[in-house]
Amino acid sequence: MAKPPSRQSQIITAVFLDKYSDGATSIPFSRQDLFDACSKHGIEPLKNMGDGAVYSYRYRAKWPPAIMDRQPKGKEWVILGRGIAQYEFRLVDRSNILPNRHLVSTKVPEATPEIIKRYAFTDEQALLARIRYNRLIDIFFGIAAYSLQNHLRTTVDAIGQIEIDEIYVGIDRHGRHFVIPAQAKVGNDKIGYAQLYQDLAYCAEKYPRLMCRALAAKFMPGGTIALFELTIDGESVKIVQERHYDLVPEGDISEAELDSYNARAGAE
Incomplete structure (x- = not known):
């Protein structure tokens, strides 16, 4: 029935x-x-x-x-x-932002405290914690970034009440300042237009002098973390860049992998 x-x-x-x-x-x-x-x-x-x-x-x-x-x-x-x-x-x-399963992944030495792993309540919380403790925002954007506030609930004049998973601020080698709204998605939760729209609107209203770079993160099978920089073009969500990271014990990164990372960076 x-x-x-x-x-x-x-x-x-x-x-x-x-x-x-x-x-x-x-x-x-x-x-x-x-x-x-x-x-x-x-x-x-x-x-x-x-x-x-x-x-x-x-x-x-x-x-x-x-x-x-x-x-x-x-x-x-x-x-x-x-x-x-x-x-x-x-x-x-229609938004169809999914991790590219053919994209190469980069290994990063795991720095999440064991006690955080044990007591993180939800997959979303665990994802945000791993991003924070492993400085993945810094690695992804190439800036020094700092978590300003998480689970932010506030209002935007043109929108009303909003929630943002986590807000970072950062600085690059030129002295430019950035604001980075981050959204974490787990399971079947999808990266969508509405969340990105409000994140960008919040940054434009509250931090008009800072460069806004919107981030979305999603767990992939096996624990790989996919990070996306996103923007809105007309009525579409667009990917600016995408990178994948595996958090591993330091000993799991081989010399050959380090050489491949050096070669990849030289080619960019």
């Missing part, structure tokens, strides 16, 4: 269909519209309507069938913030 749709699925579907018209690419709605849809369609409201009905679909959950059926080929609906308690369904190019 098919499981009935959840209340959050019923609510987000009702709001979408009430406002959708053929050919629409942008559908504004508000938190009040969520309550109005509940009243109109006889759905019991959620205790936390913003988080319950919007947050999961903004970042993680798969769209209900009625919304997916209205995604043209190569496109997908995302939810973007448009201010305090204001949102937008926007049709963008």
Whole structure:
């Protein structure tokens, strides 16, 4: 027997269909519209309507069938913030940012404290910790980078409330300053447009004089860490660069591998 749709699925579907018209690419709605849809369609409201009905679909959950059926080929609906308690369904190019399994991986001596490995609560937390303790931001971007804050929840004027997994600031040999919003993805969580859009908007508003370089990280099978520098081009997420790293005991890096790294660096 098919499981009935959840209340959050019923609510987000009702709001979408009430406002959708053929050919629409942008559908504004508000938190009040969520309550109005509940009243109109006889759905019991959620205790936390913003988080319950919007947050999961903004970042993680798969769209209900009625919304997916209205995604043209190569496109997908995302939810973007448009201010305090204001949102937008926007049709963008489908994001398919996955690690390139044919990309060579670089071995890095593992520097994560054993006690951190033992007590990290989630895969996402473990991924962020490994990036931090092994200075992978520094290695990836070629700058000196420092974790400023993690699990940041704040507001952006044009978007409303946002969350960022971790924020780094850095400096290069020329003295230029950088801000690096980092998002960590594990399991089936995908690197998407909505998270990147808010990360870039936050940096533009809060750190307008710093160079923003947005980072996404994902665990690959076997524990390899894939790092991406990303940007938005029109309605598409684009990869600026991608690198893969294996954290290993120092003794697992052979002389031949060191020679290959030297040769690779010389060729770039």
